[in-house]
Amino acid sequence: MNDWKWKKILLVDDEPEIRQMIDDFLRKDGFTRIYHAANCQEALALCRSQKPDIAILDVMLPDGDGFALLSSIRRISPMPVLFLSARGEDEDRLLGLGLGADDYIVKPFLPRELVLRLSAVLRRVYAPQTEERLPVFRIGDYTVDLGSAAVRGPGGEQPLTAKELALLLKLYENRGRIVTSDALCQAVWGDDDDGYENTLMVHIRRIREKIEAEPSTPRYLLTVRGLGYKLAKEE
Amino acid sequence: MNDWKWKKILLVDDEPEIRQMIDDFLRKDGFTRIYHAANCQEALALCRSQKPDIAILDVMLPDGDGFALLSSIRRISPMPVLFLSARGEDEDRLLGLGLGADDYIVKPFLPRELVLRLSAVLRRVYAPQTEERLPVFRIGDYTVDLGSAAVRGPGGEQPLTAKELALLLKLYENRGRIVTSDALCQAVWGDDDDGYENTLMVHIRRIREKIEAEPSTPRYLLTVRGLGYKLAKEE
């Protein structure tokens, strides 16, 4: 399975439009766990809190250049790094210096190429056996196996779709706590645009049909009116 | 990663109508902890006393511009900042200067957009998991878990609604102290309109039914006649 689609990507660029564009393409390609940062400070904070699996760094940042950021990151994590740079600008440094980047792309670039390079780096660095698996957990009588995208229950096994998986992952990461609809939309669709509220509800319903004995009176995937949804903590 | 809806927002603008309008929209979107300031001085005072999580600053203020205010704020706190400015006015400074603002919006703006941008900044800066969560505390035999909007007690678990949560949060922040009815209304419904006294009482009653063994003779959520309510300090 395309396991690296579940890797966390840290995206650092000061221009929101660029971030958004890259984000769009990554999502179109199936990635969902993308964290944005506009500067070094934010990037480091996200690094610490999210422990991303790979970073895409712009060379030019408001509070320091990407190279400085890289060495700060290196003090925290050995994750692979992919640089973005404008043509000419520091291109030589990227080429010449063995500064520990795993790849670099010159702006402007084809989004497709970025995705390809990124996938290549992920595949290379996170070789087969290093794989940590997506969680497997129990909910009532059902076993949810995110790694194989399936739910096993009294009625047999049912597959999970991509969106269902992304939602369940987000909910699982926050089990026992309320996750707002906004946060869920954000986790799955990324876009700051709302307008997915309805779609979210439909997906929630679908998930309930797979993990709840009585989808209409849920016992595990609860709605908290006015706040969001909550996956019951097991035990 | 619980929600940024519980983050404290400092709103600085000299025009009360603008503040009110923004306030309304923020509340409509679920934010409740909004602090108003009309000038730099008030803003700094609130900064110190409330330690907001994010600030919305107008560029034009009676006692200095927003940029000066930002650098004063920076001496106190590294919180993210979102600027408001009239079209044209200082737009270039906002764009050009890397003055540490996290975003800016040009007036006139769609309120929806402000909320979106604000949420985006909060999401970015206050990364999940590092997040301090909403408090969990004990009251007598009951455990109040604001993060999951639930009260666990001898009789099992009961969910909390959005308003109950907002009230309990305000009371908890001031536990052991008296909170006036006005302050509570303010915290939940926003200012002016003081037609919520009765509604407040009803909500208090509902909370008591969830956290008191004998709701009619409360031991923890106490009435202080003529003044307000008080949540007993736990021990």
Next chain:
DNA sequence: GCGAACCTTACGCCAATCTTAAATCCGTCT
């Protein structure tokens, strides 16, 4: 005892949420 402040209960509205079905998108196979 009297008024004011507060409590208690019940009821109806309406926005938030659910539910279903149909439309659209998208990748794959022929």
Next chain:
DNA sequence: AGACGGATTTAAGATTGGCGTAAGGTTCGC
């Protein structure tokens, strides 16, 4: 290219439960 099938989104109508209101009761302080 065209057709098919599953996944996702849109749309529209139904439902629900939180919230606010009001009306009557109770308690407190003077």
